[in-house]
Amino acid sequence: MEESADPPFVETYKNLFEKLDSNKPDELLLVKECELPLINLDQLKYGDELEREECRKKIAKASREWGFFQVVNHGVSPDILGEMRTEQVKLFKKTFREKINIDKSLNFSQGSYRWGSPTATCLGQISWSEAFHVPLSDVSRSKGVSSLSSTMEQFATTLSELAQTLARLLAEELGHYNKSNYFKETCLPSTCYLRMNRYPACPISPQLFGLMPHTDSDFLTILHQDEIGGLQLFRDGKWISVKPNHEALIINVGDLFQDPILIQTWDLTPTSDPTQDFTLILTQDLTLTKTWDPTFGLIPT
Ligand SMILES: O=C(O)CCC(=O)C(=O)O
Numbered sequence: 001m002e003e004s005a006d007p008p009f010v011e012t013y014k015n016l017f018e019k020l021d022s023n024k025p026d027e028l029l030l031v032k033e034c035e036l037p038l039i040n041l042d043q044l045k046y047g048d049e050l051e052r053e054e055c056r057k058k059i060a061k062a063s064r065e066w067g068f069f070q071v072v073n074h075g076v077s078p079d080i081l082g083e084m085r086t087e088q089v090k091l092f093k094k095t096f097r098e099k100i101n102i103d104k105s106l107n108f109s110q111g112s113y114r115w116g117s118p119t120a121t122c123l124g125q126i127s128w129s130e131a132f133h134v135p136l137s138d139v140s141r142s143k144g145v146s147s148l149s150s151t152m153e154q155f156a157t158t159l160s161e162l163a164q165t166l167a168r169l170l171a172e173e174l175g176h177y178n179k180s181n182y183f184k185e186t187c188l189p190s191t192c193y194l195r196m197n198r199y200p201a202c203p204i205s206p207q208l209f210g211l212m213p214h215t216d217s218d219f220l221t222i223l224h225q226d227e228i229g230g231l232q233l234f235r236d237g238k239w240i241s242v243k244p245n246h247e248a249l250i251i252n253v254g255d256l257f258q259d260p261i262l263i264q265t266w267d268l269t270p271t272s273d274p275t276q277d278f279t280l281i282l283t284q285d286l287t288l289t290k291t292w293d294p295t296f297g298l299i300p301t
Helices: 009-017 026-030 042-046 049-065 078-093 096-100 102-106 136-141 147-173 182-186
Strands: 032-034 038-040 068-072 113-115 130-135 193-198 211-214 220-225 231-235 238-242 249-253 263-265 278-284
Touching (some): 049 068, 096 102, 130 136, 147 193, 147 278
Parallel strands (some): 038 068
Antiparallel strands (some): 113 130, 193 278, 211 263, 220 249, 220 278, 231 238, 231 263
16 A cells, blocks of 8 residues: 555544534634735835835835735745745655655754644644744755755745845834844844645544644744635734735744734645645744844834
């Protein structure tokens, strides 16, 4: 029998499934789809002073009002996004056994591969997903080991430049104009991560989370979702679903810049296309040797 690529979700959680309610929960039916504010970064790169200022204002407004926005003309070419996605699909197609051992062959730190929720004691605590969560220091160390690691390195470098630009703009929004090196010094490669997520279809129930509700405890997260989507955020007292835009990157202003915003993923409907239901994430976090300076301030909402 062919070995499975999927983690052993069903076997692991079978006792919890006994408590399953066969009705679709209201929350799933009621979630509305929304489009995040869309910002064209060409204005920032190629615009005159007035256009650049207008773009900065749009970023600040979206951060204040949503804590989330999407950017196009972000500098990450469709080619590199496509190559990264191809490598991601190939990686997750490996058997579960290969995935749990892959850190050695790729020179990644132990535990880079994760799946499910080890401590779940009820259905609401299960994250029906698997991920490679790789510090950028591992990404640069492994460059050249395989086509995956070289592509990851290229992808992470471009995304990090974008993250640094956006973080600097947000710091300026908080009145810190002299912090041009701040993020280079505080977001070191060991505490910034490239995460590749996969949300396998759940044969048991649509009631389970792809990722349980959480907040991003970093400066900034950049996310690319495929056409399937599934990302939801909590806004004005209810969950809303973020409409996928394949050309755009989603920016989540993290907890170090703003009051925490709850996010979750929730779309485990089986798809006929095995190259679907993946996301790519870059997180920019504080290095462990630095303590956060609370006078930095939070973007008011
Ligand atoms: O994959 C997504 O849409 C969200 C991922 C996420 O929130 C995470 O990896 O922390």
